[in-house]
Amino acid sequence: MQVLICPDKFAGTLTAPEAAAAVAAGWRDRAPADELVELPLSDGGPGFVDALAGPTGGRRIAVPTVDPLGRPVGGEILLVDGPAGRTAYVESAQACGLHLLTPTERDPKHTTSYGLGVLLLAAVEHGARRVVVGLGGSATNDAGAGMLTALGTAVLDVAGYALPYGGAALAGAHSLDGVPRLRGVELVAATDVDNPLTGLHGASNVYGPQKGADRADVLLLDAALERFAGVLVAGLPGCPAEVAAWPGAGAAGGIGAALLALGGRCESGIDLVTGLIGLPAALDAADLVISGEGSFDHQSLRGKVVAGVAGAARDRGLPCVVIAGQVATGRREASAAGVTEAYALVDHFGGETGGGLEQALARPADGLRQIAARLAGQWSR
Template identity: 75%
Template sequence: MRVLLCPDKFAGTLSAPEVAAAVAEGWRTVTDGDDLLIRPLADGGPGFVEVLAEALGGRRVPVSTVDPLGRPAAGEILLTADATAYLESAQACGLHLLSAAERDPKTTTSYGLGLLVAAAVESGARTVVIGLGGSGTNDAGAGMLAALGVTPLDPGGAALPYGGAALAAVDALDGAPRLRGVRLVAATDVDNPLLGLHGASNVFGPQKGADRGDVLLLDAALERFAAVLERDLAGCPTGLGTLPGGGAAGGIGAALLALGGTCESGIGLVTRATRLDAALDTADLVVTGEGSFDHQSLRGKVVAGVAGAARDRGVPCVVVAGQVSTGRREAASAGVTDAYSLVEHFGGEESGGLDAALSRPADGLRELGARLARQWSR
């Protein structure tokens, strides 16, 4: 039997390669006669560079940057032979870089991502691909733009403080982007627009620490900033606040679109880089997964991309996840044959399953791998 293992990371616990390795190890305790093909994936969020480096080769270059609160952070860019640089916003803007008490999208900044983009530009890259996802910011990329030479100003001509809330007072822009003509590509894990009920502030703000009042303030601030970008930034498309993907990573997608960039599905890009289609064509079973399999999983995430591709080929696709909250009918319509939860495997939340899933995810995945082999292997 040919089994394709192509999970995303389990955020905060295991990388995508570690998830795949644990499931494979468990499977092989039951049978070693099956052909296990491992293809770790990413959708633009944390792990994007690691997965692409494994698939494409190239040179990983460390870059000093800052986190959402301006503290020193370690980042990197992947440089490939075709003059393309790959980087991920989560290394500078990631929610995982903040403690629970530090999460405040009114003040966090994407400035560190601008430093990574600048490093990629200075490396001589002609195309810069930015993986978007897992961010702790909601500033519509204003910090990133400032690091690239475009500073938002208040009515008095002073530079605005960092963070999304300050954009409520934005009046003009100063400077021009220092991009040397590079092509920008936003690899997004969602298709949400910048503004409105489905926008960055309303949908993703609460998980970054925003209450209802903060959400309303931030959405209004980003609406004002989008209008200023359309007016003052050469080449910015009209209707910036409504463009698909603009809401990715707290609105960084919109800033990249304003700079003339394009949005592309992160999972689609990784699928091509890892030659996943060829592997799917010969698979008898597909195993994918992520930390939380929920309603957002079916909007541009790894699981949705993999399950849809498996469904189109008539191949069963099972999901392993830390938690599963997607309904069976909704999952089935996306191409998911079955879903397995670590929390339930460890006895459910009331029996300490959540704590066990967070503290022993590799153990649980090995056990689930063995269970899958018993249920699915010929």
């Protein structure tokens, strides 16, 4: 039996490769003769570079950068040479990720995307003609203003002074100064978030609370991003007049809007990753698919990794089993998306009242291994 194992990360506990390895180990415990194919995935968020590095054969270059609060942190770019020239893959979460901050440090009024600009500059300096930026898992809500500053385009107030970092300061944005040092590279935003920059479904309203914003902060940030959108339109030649309303503009706290304003375009992160790593061919050869993520909920069914995998499996008539830290999706919705069965680590460890949540967070690899072994007993020939 050939089993395809293609999970996303389990946010805060396991990377996608670690999750895939745990599932594979559990399956081998029970059915060692089966053929297992591990293809860890990402939709553009944390783990984007890890998912692409092996299958593309690209070269990883370490790049010192800064985190959302301006502290030194290690990043990297992935360089892949092809017939059309060199492509660089950059993961925004390495510099802007929510996982880089403690819960008490999370405040999107002050966090910055400056570190992502440092990674983009490194990609340009290494000769990339195309830069694909994985967006997701960010702690920022500054619409890429920090990124633009690192690229050489400062955001100024009405008196001509540079604004401090963070989304809140953009309420005073008046103009841009300087030309982005991109040397004409093609920009692609890899994301499966279709939110606009502002409004009820915008970056601040939808994602601000999980980054530390209260209701007053959300209103302040949304108004600040609306003002900054006007500055982008006026200050960057070729910026779409309605950039704030474009799907994907709200990705990663509005970094999507800045990339669109620079002439970039949005592409589906999961489609891009699956195409590069050869997921379609692996699905064609599989008998069973196992995917997973930290929380399998309603957001999972809107273009996330699990939805992409399950839909592709369904189209081929393949069973798809999901293992997640928690499952908050109904059977009917999951089945319609192509999910045959879904299992939660929390339930495996005894439910939340029985300490299951604590155990799921403390021993996710053990739980994945144990559930996978049980699945092997049920599914293996």
